Amino acid sequence: MAENIRVRFAPSPTGKVHIGNIRAAIFNWLYARHVGGTFLLRVEDTDLERSTPEAIEALLDCMRWLRLDWDGEILYQTSQRAHHLEVAEELLRKGLAYKENKGGQGECVIFRMPKEGVIEYDDLVKGHMKKKAKDTQDFVIVRSDGSPVFHLANVLDDITQGVTHIIRGDDHVENTFKHIMLFRALGAPVPRYAHLPMIVNAAGKPYSKRDGSAFVGEFREQGYLPDALFNYLALLGWAPGDDRELMTRDEMVQAFDFAKCKASPARFDMRKLTWMNGEYIARQPRPAFEAEFDARLDRAGLPRTPLNGHRDALLDQIQPRTKTYADLPANCAWFFAETYPFDDKAVAKRLHAPGTPDLLDQAAAALGPLPDFSPQTTEATITALAESHAAKLALYVHPIRVAVTGRAEGPGLFETLWLLGRERTLARLRDTAAKLREGTL
RNA sequence: GCCCCCAUCGUCUAUCGGCUAGGACACGGGCUUUUCAUGCCUGUAAGAGGAGUUCGAUUCUCCUUGGGGGUGCCA
Numbered sequence A: 001m002a003e004n005i006r007v008r009f010a011p012s013p014t015g016k017v018h019i020g021n022i023r024a025a026i027f028n029w030l031y032a033r034h035v036g037g038t039f040l041l042r043v044e045d046t047d048l049e050r051s052t053p054e055a056i057e058a059l060l061d062c063m064r065w066l067r068l069d070w071d072g073e074i075l076y077q078t079s080q081r082a083h084h085l086e087v088a089e090e091l092l093r094k095g096l097a098y099k100e101n102k103g104g105q106g107e108c109v110i111f112r113m114p115k116e117g118v119i120e121y122d123d124l125v126k127g128h129m130k131k132k133a134k135d136t137q138d139f140v141i142v143r144s145d146g147s148p149v150f151h152l153a154n155v156l157d158d159i160t161q162g163v164t165h166i167i168r169g170d171d172h173v174e175n176t177f178k179h180i181m182l183f184r185a186l187g188a189p190v191p192r193y194a195h196l197p198m199i200v201n202a203a204g205k206p207y208s209k210r211d212g213s214a215f216v217g218e219f220r221e222q223g224y225l226p227d228a229l230f231n232y233l234a235l236l237g238w239a240p241g242d243d244r245e246l247m248t249r250d251e252m253v254q255a256f257d258f259a260k261c262k263a264s265p266a267r268f269d270m271r272k273l274t275w276m277n278g279e280y281i282a283r284q285p286r287p288a289f290e291a292e293f294d295a296r297l298d299r300a301g302l303p304r305t306p307l308n309g310h311r312d313a314l315l316d317q318i319q320p321r322t323k324t325y326a327d328l329p330a331n332c333a334w335f336f337a338e339t340y341p342f343d344d345k346a347v348a349k350r351l352h353a354p355g356t357p358d359l360l361d362q363a364a365a366a367l368g369p370l371p372d373f374s375p376q377t378t379e380a381t382i383t384a385l386a387e388s389h390a391a392k393l394a395l396y397v398h399p400i401r402v403a404v405t406g407r408a409e410g411p412g413l414f415e416t417l418w419l420l421g422r423e424r425t426l427a428r429l430r431d432t433a434a435k436l437r438e439g440t441l
Numbered sequence B: 001g002c003c004c005c006c007a008u009c010g011u012c013u014a015u016c017g018g019c020u021a022g023g024a025c026a027c028g029g030g031c032u033u034u035u036c037a038u039g040c041c042u043g044u045a046a047g048a049g050g051a052g053u054u055c056g057a058u059u060c061u062c063c064u065u066g067g068g069g070g071u072g073c074c075a
Helices: A019-035 A053-065 A077-093 A150-160 A170-185 A216-221 A226-234 A249-255 A270-283 A286-299 A311-321 A325-336 A344-350 A356-367 A375-388 A393-405 A413-420 A422-438
Strands: A006-009 A038-043 A097-100 A108-111 A118-123 A127-132 A139-142 A165-169 A192-196
Touching (some): A006 A165, A019 A038, A019 A165, A019 A192, A019 A216, A019 A226, A038 A053, A053 A216, A077 A097, A077 A150, A108 A170, A127 A170, A139 A150, A150 A170, A165 A170, A170 A192, A226 A270, A270 A311, A286 A311, A286 A325, A311 A325, A311 A413, A325 A413, A344 A393, A356 A375, A356 A393, A375 A393, A393 A413, A413 A422
Parallel strands (some): A006 A038, A165 A192
Antiparallel strands (some): A118 A127
């Protein structure tokens, strides 16, 4: 029965949530919502050093940011310690585990694995899996310092929470054989397993901090939208089967299926994520975009009020061409501050041709006396100017843009001039021409 | 070393024996009556190799090669 399906996300809070980890959370969530089951959260906080209240809050914050809403109360693993140890005693009593002074570190409790036969299970994504008992080894379930080991705690908590489907990373496949024996020893039903392929870097190695952003917080910081990150991560190792890529949550929930999950590792491609993020930003409701826009302006120390009004018009121009929020301040500085930075590459490419200062002066002279400064008028004026010099419009457009904005990309030039207004346009053209003549640019 | 898993364009993927191998990102070209971007059109680009099964293999089987995971008193 669908409503009886219970899955869980069981991270250890370390302060930062790795994308590989959150991807497992996403698949758990997707599956739970697809079948109308329960998505549980368990915090494996047994590492007291790292599992600080701040680390736990960071984890929950990350879950909320991605709208991975969990069902019911959070289970904190440390609260189960007494139970874990009781069960270890029980296994000892039943002869399913034994004590040993391994390596002279004091007595630990070791779980007995079968010595013959095979352990097998059907993995929802990897298919039929089996391992010969002789290829497995007994393993420690309680350390000599009296603390329960991951395998014990993890399995017992899954029993406690009534988990029916365990969806986790590929790196746990070997553990699965141990866990299955533990479930059996405890007389608990063995859950179904789904092992997700790992996310790897461009070189095919496990994706780590060395490869760029590896933690959810970093993507957030860099201006990625949670829905975009969610969508992209969902598509790493899963595809709906048709050609859909940009999908809403509901569409993903509806289409999700382990049968469509790949068993091979997937490479993380930042370029595609960035493209997808741009698509999401372009589709954002204006108030949401504006709120983030303002926040980025504030942090960059730029005023929210533009030099020349026309804030909405700028937003109209900027929103569809924003890839990540992090780019925003640099892309708009010219619009909000009297002094704006010049992009070196843009300057080198568009302003260093001989005669450029004269060209900018010509433009200023032509634009100066205009009765109005609408895009139509300025375009007609610059077009006429270019024609009078038997030159292409582009010859004027590019240097003018860099001169007044400091950048090679941005809104259409004539919209830009209008956004800036006559005074500043003229001042900037002359100012840039002067700097070029002085050789200070 | 041993055990397990994986293998389609550079990348993410579709294909569940019939393929002129489709889509997306990225890249190149073109158009939007000579601006950035968008949009649209378009191009380059893939079935690791070898056997077998079959009328027919990218699809099924085996081997090789390559990659990944595991092999802790880490999780």
